[in-house]
Every structure is written in C-alpha cells, then in structure tokens.
Amino acid sequence: MATGKKTYQNTILDIAEALKLSPATISRALNNHPYVKEKTRNDVVEMATKLGYRRNHMASGLRSNKTRTVGLIIPRVSMFFHAEVITTIQNDLHKHGYNLIICQSNDSVSMERELAETLYASRVDALIAACTLQTIDFAHFDKFVEHGTPVIFYDRVPVKAYRATLIKGDDFQGAYAATSHLIAAGCKRIAHVSGPLTSNLYQDRAAGFLKAMEAHGLSVNQDWVFHQELSHENAFKAMHKLFETTAVPDALFADNDTTAIAAIEFAKARGIAVPESLKIAGYSNDPRTAIISPAVTSVEQFPNLVGRRIVETLVDLLAAEQEGAVYKTEPIIIPVKLISRMSTSTI
Structure with a gap:
C-alpha cells in the first residue's frame, strides 16, 4: 500500500494504487503517450513526485533494447x-x-x-x-x-x-599551412617537434611538414626533428638540444600549443628574440596562445x-x-x- 513516504522503492504499482488507475495508464502517462489526457498525466506526475518515484532507466532499456x-x-x-x-x-x-x-x-x-x-x-x-x-x-x-x-x-x-x-x-593541411607560413616569413632552418608516430595525428602532421619543406626546396635537418610525448618538460629538453650548438634553427613548428608555449618561455630565458631570431608556430589554437607574449601563431581545429x-x-x-x-x-x-x-x- 502506498504510504506517501518518499522512497526510491515506490513503483508504478504504488502510483496506480494511490490514483485508482491501471498500471498501464500510469506507464503511458509517464512516457507522455498522446492518448493520455492532460489532467491524468499531470495527476500522475504529481503523485510520482510525491511518492519519490524514480524511473528505472536500466530496466526500461532492457525491455526496449535501448538505453x-x-x-x-x-x-x-x-x-x-x-x-x-x-x-x-x-x-x-x-x-x-x-x-x-x-x-x-x-x-x-x-x-x-x-x-x-x-x-x-x-x-x-x-x-x-x-x-x-x-x-x-x-x-x-x-x-x-x-x-x-x-x-x-x-x-x-x-x-x-x-x-x-x-x-x-585535416592535420596534413594544417601542418603544411603552418610550415609554409614560416617559410613565407623568411625562415629556412625550421625545426619540428612532433608527437609519437603511432598516432594518425603526428603521421599526418609530419607528412604535412615534410611536404611543405620539399615544395619550397628546403632540406630537413633530421637532428632538428623530434617525435615525443608533447609535454612541457619534453619541449624544454628539445629546445636545449636545438640550441646547444652554434648552428641553430630560425623557426620551430610545434605539433601542439603546449610545446609552442614552452618554446616561448625557453627563448625568453635564453634571451632569444621571438619573432626576430626565432619564429614559432603551434597547433590547436589553445586560448593560452592568444594571451602569452608574444601571442603564438597556431592552427585552429574548430x-x-x-x-x-x-x-x-x-x-x-x-x-x-x-x-x-x-x-x-x-x-x-x-x-x-x-x-x-x-x-x-x-x-
């Protein structure tokens, strides 16, 4: 018998008993069936709330084969x-x-x-x-x-x-556009910090970078190409390797914005002027790229x-x-x- 006490054990049968309606009518009302009168539907919803009825979506899903x-x-x-x-x-x-x-x-x-x-x-x-x-x-x-x-x-x-x-x-096109942009800005010695080639993302971005370099007749220095987890820490390690010799890049294309931002921080710490001595482009258009100084060129992924x-x-x-x-x-x-x-x- 329905007691009016709010418990999660109350069922359609309790609502039906309280309203003196059939369980089928209660079920149709709770499912907004068009044949149920509006007053009846409102009464059912009100009583369901009063009794603390909670619909069992899992059970409903098992019956309909949809969850x-x-x-x-x-x-x-x-x-x-x-x-x-x-x-x-x-x-x-x-x-x-x-x-x-x-x-x-x-x-x-x-x-x-x-x-x-x-x-x-x-x-x-x-x-x-x-x-x-x-x-x-x-x-x-x-x-x-x-x-x-x-x-x-x-x-x-x-x-x-x-x-x-x-x-x-379109990761290939994004990388191609970013690299071509650096080349159009006068860069010829471009480093690339990418992710692991087990992922389609970095396969495509690596291919876009290489295609742009080839299309503009520039050679790729393999010592300046990294495939690694794109973390802040790894970005700093890559930057140290890039700038530990006298021959250094004049641009960096980073396959994510975390790496690009870390490169900006490294450049500031080393007194490397960006963009005068080193131009940097990232990927993803993270909101941080617009507020760091200088703001970072990036690829919007929408x-x-x-x-x-x-x-x-x-x-x-x-x-x-x-x-x-x-x-x-x-x-x-x-x-x-x-x-x-x-x-x-x-x-």
Missing part, C-alpha cells in the same frame, strides 16, 4: 580541444534525448580497454572514442562493431581500415564543429541502425585554419 545513453572515451578531460568537443557533444546529444557517459583513459591503452569493456557491459547505444597515442590494436572495440553498435572515432583514429566512422581534422559533426553523424547512424548502416565508409574531414599572431610576425 538512450552514449559512451565517450577521451584521453584527458583537461585538454582544451577535447574539453570543447565534450561540451558540444553533451549539449547536442541532450537535445536528441541521449545522455552521455564520459570516460577518461589517461592516455593508457590498458585503461582504454577496461573502459570499452565497461561501456559495452552498460549497453550503451553508441560509442565515441578518441584513442590513446599508443593504440594500434583496436580489438577491444570489436564487440561493439560485431553487435551492430555504432562506433565513431574522432581526432585520434585508426590508421588502418576499421569498421567504424572516422571524424578527424572543436565545436567537430562535436556537432559527431552528433549529427551519430544521430543519422542510430536512425539507420535497423538497416545495418552503422558506419560511414569514408572519413569525415574537418577543415582547419591557420591563425597568424606575433610569434611569426615579420613587422
């Missing part, structure tokens, strides 16, 4: 680009009636595997993932693919063919656009899921744009 949840695995929440993408994804998914479960891999492959297993066990309707820099085996995502659950990889995506939708920035395209694509995939169309066969490429600032100025 209205989407899983998301990212490297780190603290990264500017991914933080912006997450915000857009969550807001846009909510408009379509989906909740988002956000998981952080900490750039650990083992953690990524565990998170994929957890989200699969949670019966998410779809999975979105930006993988670790070291992920080269994507077998831990196979269960989703094999069971027809849409999977979207963004930013950090499989290099080899995989039965999932890929959404990524994270909000990336997030919107992810949700638009996912909603389409979920709508077509019954027909077996759970992924796009061709990668979706998001354009990038060079943002020129004082770190490469010729004025």
Whole structure:
C-alpha cells in the first residue's frame, strides 16, 4: 500500500494504487503517450513526485533494447580541444534525448580497454572514442562493431581500415599551412617537434611538414626533428638540444600549443628574440596562445564543429541502425585554419 513516504522503492504499482488507475495508464502517462489526457498525466506526475518515484532507466532499456545513453572515451578531460568537443557533444546529444557517459583513459591503452569493456557491459547505444597515442590494436572495440553498435572515432583514429566512422581534422593541411607560413616569413632552418608516430595525428602532421619543406626546396635537418610525448618538460629538453650548438634553427613548428608555449618561455630565458631570431608556430589554437607574449601563431581545429559533426553523424547512424548502416565508409574531414599572431610576425 502506498504510504506517501518518499522512497526510491515506490513503483508504478504504488502510483496506480494511490490514483485508482491501471498500471498501464500510469506507464503511458509517464512516457507522455498522446492518448493520455492532460489532467491524468499531470495527476500522475504529481503523485510520482510525491511518492519519490524514480524511473528505472536500466530496466526500461532492457525491455526496449535501448538505453538512450552514449559512451565517450577521451584521453584527458583537461585538454582544451577535447574539453570543447565534450561540451558540444553533451549539449547536442541532450537535445536528441541521449545522455552521455564520459570516460577518461589517461592516455593508457590498458585503461582504454577496461573502459570499452565497461561501456559495452552498460549497453550503451553508441560509442565515441578518441584513442590513446599508443593504440594500434583496436580489438577491444570489436564487440561493439560485431553487435551492430555504432562506433565513431574522432581526432585520434585508426590508421588502418576499421569498421567504424572516422571524424578527424585535416592535420596534413594544417601542418603544411603552418610550415609554409614560416617559410613565407623568411625562415629556412625550421625545426619540428612532433608527437609519437603511432598516432594518425603526428603521421599526418609530419607528412604535412615534410611536404611543405620539399615544395619550397628546403632540406630537413633530421637532428632538428623530434617525435615525443608533447609535454612541457619534453619541449624544454628539445629546445636545449636545438640550441646547444652554434648552428641553430630560425623557426620551430610545434605539433601542439603546449610545446609552442614552452618554446616561448625557453627563448625568453635564453634571451632569444621571438619573432626576430626565432619564429614559432603551434597547433590547436589553445586560448593560452592568444594571451602569452608574444601571442603564438597556431592552427585552429574548430572543436565545436567537430562535436556537432559527431552528433549529427551519430544521430543519422542510430536512425539507420535497423538497416545495418552503422558506419560511414569514408572519413569525415574537418577543415582547419591557420591563425597568424606575433610569434611569426615579420613587422
């Protein structure tokens, strides 16, 4: 018997008993069924609130085979680009009636595997993932693919063919534009600090850098090319190596803004004038690049656009899921744009 006491154990049967209605009517009212009168619906909602009724979404999901949840695995929440993408994804998914479960891999492959297993066990309707820099085996995502659950990889995506939708920035063009910009500013001795080549990001950015150098007839000094974790500490180590001899670069293209900002700090500490003696370009257009002095030239990746395209694509995939169309066969490429600032100025 319903007591009116607010507990999470109260069910549809308790609401039905309190209102002298059938459980079927209560269920339809709570699900906004069009055949339920507005007064009845309002009475049901009011009584549900009074009794402290909490809908069991998991049970509903088991009955309908849909949980209205989407899983998301990212490297780190603290990264500017991914933080912006997450915000857009969550807001846009909510408009379509989906909740988002956000998981952080900490750039650990083992953690990524565990998170994929957890989200699969949670019966998410779809999975979105930006993988670790070291992920080269994507077998831990196979269960989703094999069971027809849409999977979207963004930013950090499989290099080899995989039965999932890929959404990524035009990293080759971004690197080509940044390097060409440095060359147009008069630079001929350009260093490149990049990330590990296990990741598609740095494969593409390295290729863009090399292509720009080749297109402008400039040779690459391999001693000035680094492939490493793009941390502040590693950036300082690279800068020390670059400037420990008499032959030094006149420009640096960094594959992320953390490295570019660290290079600015190193230059200030060493009395190296930027941009007069050393021009610096980064990647991602982190807000810090606009407020440091001198402001850093960078490549805008448009994270909000990336997030919107992810949700638009996912909603389409979920709508077509019954027909077996759970992924796009061709990668979706998001354009990038060079943002020129004082770190490469010729004025």
